[in-house]
Amino acid sequence: MHKIEDLIRIFxxxxxxxYNTKLVVGHDEPVYLPADENTQYHQIVFAHGFYASALHEIAHWCLAGPKRREQLDYGYWYNPDGRNKxxxxxxxxxxxxxxxxxWILSVCAGFDFKVSCDNLNGSYTPDxxxxxxxxxSQVEQxxxxxxxxxxKLLGIALADFYQVKHPFSIKKFTVEER
Known part of the structure; x- marks a missing residue:
């Protein structure tokens, strides 16, 4: 039901x-690549063709302002798996x-959201x-x-494509993991 080609096309x-930006299937780690002399458009590269990875990387893009979108990986800090407390x-x-x-985009697409603590090999087990x-709480805000x-624009487009009714209703979200 959730084909990555559909998400790429909708995006x-x-x-x-x-925004001169494309969603691109990657092989390993996701990354945001601003346009340069070799590629005339910005690229949101997501891992292994996974739908959830694409939604997550799109979420980062939705938060990044114009200056951040001109930087490799938005200029953000990242500490890989293996983190301490x-x-x-x-x-x-x-x-x-x-x-x-x-999570909101997942609901709009009728796709199951899983929280990612992203620390499988760390010395600390997250809650x-x-x-x-x-x-x-952030979803509520x-x-x-x-x-x-x-x-919001992408959420509307996803909900329309997947025929999800009332995707922005808090009733579609629950604190408890299913």
């Missing part, structure tokens, strides 16, 4: 003309907003439930009228 129809807490703090947008609750414009 391109929604944003290529205005302090590093994991910092990771979760910066991931709340993009994961909230990813997934507490992290999901913080993400849920976004749905109360603070959702970034690009996220």
């Amino acid at each position: 391109e129809r929604s944003f290529f003309k205005t 302090q590093q994991q807490q910092k990771f979760e703090f910066v991931e709340i907003k993009p994961q909230a947008i990813e 997934r439930h507490a992290f999901r609750a913080r993400i849920y 976004y749905l109360a009228g603070k959702l970034p414009t690009r996220a």
Whole structure:
């Protein structure tokens, strides 16, 4: 039901003309590549053709302002898998907003959202439930009228394509993981 080709097409129809940005299947780690002398458009490269990875990387793009979108990987900090408690807490703090947008886009597409603590090999085991609750709080704020414009536009396009009714209703979200 959720074909990556559909998401790529919906994204391109929604944003290529205005933002000169394409969604691109990658092989390993996701990355954002601004246009350069070799590629005339910006690229949101997501991992292994995974639908969830694409939604997550789109969420980061929806948050990035014009100056950030001119930088490799938006100029953001990233500490890979294998984090200690302090590093994991910092990771979760910066991931709340993009994961909230990813969750909203997932609901709009009728796709199951899974919170990502992204620390399988770390010395610290994160509290997934507490992290999901913080993400849920951000979802509530976004749905109360603070959702970034690009996220809302894509959410509408996804809901239309997948025929999801009332995708921006808080009733579509639950703190408990299914």
